[in-house]
Amino acid sequence: MNQPDSAGSIAMVLPASEAFSPGRAGAIALVVRRLAAATGASVIGAACQEPSFAGIPYNAVSFRAPLAYNAGVLRRLRRLRPANIDIHQQPRLARLAARLLPASRVMLFLHNEPTTMRGLTSPQARARTLRRLHAVVCVSDHLRAHYATGLADTAGLVTLHNPLTLAGLPASPAIRQHEILFAGRIVEGKGIADFIAASAAALPRLPGWSARIIGGDRFGPDSPETPFVREMQARANAAGIAWGGYRPHEEVVRAMASAAIVAVPSRWPEPFGLTALEAMATGAALVAARAGGLPEVVGEAGLLVPPGDASALAAAFLHLAGDDAARDRLAAAGRARARLFDTPVIAARLQRLREAETPV
Known part of the structure; x- marks a missing residue:
């Protein structure tokens, strides 16, 4: 042997x-x-x-x-x-x-x-x-x-x-941007359509706030522009949501570290939910779908909404955007939760x- x-x-x-x-x-x-x-x-x-x-x-x-x-x-x-x-x-x-x-x-x-x-x-x-x-x-x-x-x-x-290697994460600014961020693949299962609909409903009631989408159909700078990606970009543009396209992982994490709210609204049952963990670790207030492994990762350190429910997602955005203390509580809970990982x-x-x- x-x-x-x-x-x-x-x-x-x-x-x-x-x-x-x-x-x-x-x-x-x-x-x-x-x-x-x-x-x-x-x-x-x-x-x-x-x-x-x-x-x-x-x-x-x-x-x-x-x-x-x-x-x-x-x-x-x-x-x-x-x-x-x-x-x-x-x-x-x-x-x-x-x-x-x-x-x-x-x-x-x-x-x-x-x-x-x-x-x-x-x-x-x-x-x-x-x-x-x-x-x-x-x-x-x-x-x-x-x-x-x-x-x-x-x-x-x-x-x-x-x-997640916490020591390698970027520092967060003292004052975070009033931004609601989606970072992930632009595919139906990630709930991008729900994020766009929720942001379109919430932003008119949130002066001074913006929303942004980062991601592509796949990982890498040559990610294809599929018909679904084009449709989502058109909807985002119509709603006044910034479209960032694919970005390297380091840039995505920096965006999370500066955004006040990060959303992970997956429709499909996420096996784990690494994006949610990154959002918590960088101090963003997290809103995630109650699907698959996401509740297991998030625990009590984020707001969980039903998957595919754009109205509930919009309500969560409005609540957190209007309550600085609630965002601060989730940010602290998220950082503490991330230390377990x-x-x-x-x-x-x-x-x-x-x-x-x-x-x-």
Whole structure:
């Protein structure tokens, strides 16, 4: 049996669709970057034209087609022989890695709905995956409950929330802009139409306030201008809402740090809600949909409204815009809540999962 190169060596594997570079990273790549930097891990992912994140060893795979990508990942893993392998979003690859590298502890990290994911759609497939891996790690209790559907034994099925490195966040100005901000992908499930309708209803009653939208159909400067994006931009323009388009993640976080209110009005059940966590950590007053993992992330540190309810969203905007003390209370509660998700806290929990004989 091959032995791992080092008892403490760690390799983290990204999906082929995720770019590990500052200008193109999506939510999963940002999470992996934080955990890799905190734990000294190397990262395996698809090759990208832009430079990868500095300070983290990156092993690029030239192919994106599933079979070729998986083969490239496995070649790199067999060369590295890490003691711990964290595979994100790829159940079949995780099972195969566990079979080919039996001396390594392989964990599968799930960031999206597991019961519709290829390789996990049936209870039998989910049970088989649990048996073969050191652990299956869900980023929220919401996802963990869905994975557990139909399973009699859930040993090794755990929740590990996504991290946010609080020390790396920009400072907030002493006086925040009277701005209501949406930052996210411009797709129907993110509730952008509800944000536009709510802002259009609220802004005429809020002199001195403005609203802004940042985002594109995808992550990256070449995000396509889809028919849906064009329609939303036209509605935003008609309502007097500023349209920022795609912006790099660092710029998005700076915008959150200066806006008085940030909205995360998702219609679909968010698996976690990283944007909501970023908003709380930067001191914005948060309004979020009561959907998926968002209530789990937000707790009592934000206003929750029903998903798809533009009227309730507008009422929340009016309430917070008109009450400085309420915004201050939510800002303080949000910062305190965000400390629970600080990268050192989550990285320590991850290390305990790796070391446990039966992760819980």
